[in-house]
Amino acid sequence: MKRITVLLADDHMIVREGFRKLLELEDDLDVVGEAQDGRKAVAMAIGLHPDVILMDIAMPRLNGIEATRQILKAIPEAKILILSAHNDDAYVRSANESGAMGFLLKQSSGRNVCTAVRKVYRGETFFSTAVAIRLRRLSQQSTNNTAPVNNRISKLTSRETEVLQMIAEGKANKETAADLGISVKTVEKHRGSLMRKLDIHDTASLTRYAISSGIIENRVQLTII
16 A cells, blocks of 8 residues: 655644644554754755645744745645644635645544545645635635735745744844845845835834734734634
């Protein structure tokens, strides 16, 4: 029997351990790696070429949506299933536009998780019911032009998106430069560019935009839910 290899990407160890135990109870599923941040997820995906990647959205260093884009740019045939505790419009829209083949809520049953992995491996899409409903509504709104479509984020380069995430995480330019392996001057250049493209000119507003666009999760909200 062909075993489906899976890469887990989530910044919470307990979540990764839970998914690993769940998946490895199945005879045809095999977890071959775990990544605790988006940057490592990209590197491991390129190095391991797993059959399916389970990708959390909210991760440090690089969020799951941008990690998905970078993986698909390097490996167009990669099959990625997004994971999230939330199904807000911003997350659903961003995940769908990233090229992921599905969106699975973390509240899903173990059976649904395994079914989703197998379907995505076969080239099918899989969306949790609540996510599928939101996608249909968003698609209808777009067709009817009944809601404004925020496409400003699509104008940002991959590097600008990374810088935006780090700004929203409260990192200074020097820390961002060290993390990305670029100069402080280059960080400042990217920061200025994304502010012009988004027409946002202060850190607090950039942070709110990053949250509303699904680039980072609102951790305060997470602790309340």
